[in-house]
Amino acid sequence: MQKELTKIQQNILDYLIELRSESKTPTLAEIAKYFGYTNRSTVQQHLQAIEKKGFIKRNPKISRGIELTFDNNYFITRPILGEVAAGNPLAIYPDSIDTVELPTIANVPNDSFLLKVKGDSLKDAYIFTGDIVIVNPNLQAENGQFVVAILDNEAVVKRFQKKNNVIELHSENPECEPIIIEETHHNFKIVGVVIGVYRTMAKKVV
Numbered sequence: 001m002q003k004e005l006t007k008i009q010q011n012i013l014d015y016l017i018e019l020r021s022e023s024k025t026p027t028l029a030e031i032a033k034y035f036g037y038t039n040r041s042t043v044q045q046h047l048q049a050i051e052k053k054g055f056i057k058r059n060p061k062i063s064r065g066i067e068l069t070f071d072n073n074y075f076i077t078r079p080i081l082g083e084v085a086a087g088n089p090l091a092i093y094p095d096s097i098d099t100v101e102l103p104t105i106a107n108v109p110n111d112s113f114l115l116k117v118k119g120d121s122l123k124d125a126y127i128f129t130g131d132i133v134i135v136n137p138n139l140q141a142e143n144g145q146f147v148v149a150i151l152d153n154e155a156v157v158k159r160f161q162k163k164n165n166v167i168e169l170h171s172e173n174p175e176c177e178p179i180i181i182e183e184t185h186h187n188f189k190i191v192g193v194v195i196g197v198y199r200t201m202a203k204k205v206v
Contacts, residue, residue: 009050011035012043016056016066025064080132084115084148084155112136112195115148117157121171122146125159131199133157135192146194151179152187157194 005013015034019026028040028047037043047066050056059065117131125146127133133148141147147160149169158169158179167188169179181188
């Protein structure tokens, strides 16, 4: 029977879960560096405790020998509803175009949906082609937030800025000009606020 984890043990486990979703397993040195430990033996002690509580299994003969023992409970397959442009507008498709395995610790509120980013206009915000944005349609957009908007039946993801009756959608790339829209534009609608970005390191080569 699994026992309750301490706060630092839970943080380490969450880190392992996040990397597992990217098809990666960290070494002791990488865990120590991530959490700011100078002594790997401290990490070793935490991992031993996590293992005793039934959350992981370790192979001491392998540098990346940490295995999660509860994959089916901590990952859930979610649909990606379409692509959203970080660049020129793209269409959002009515049906799922793909799926992704997200850890259950990911913040995906009810009614939220996933879109895949295409383009490099948000690169300076560290949002890249192939990333998955988690979009909450129930939030009111505020200045400075990233939003997904429909403009003339196509979708973009940009930083939102409202000035008087004008809405500006800004990129995070000096080569891209902002999109300026009158608030009364009849083919413009904000469909949600971006509340998270998910990235897997094991991306397909196309």
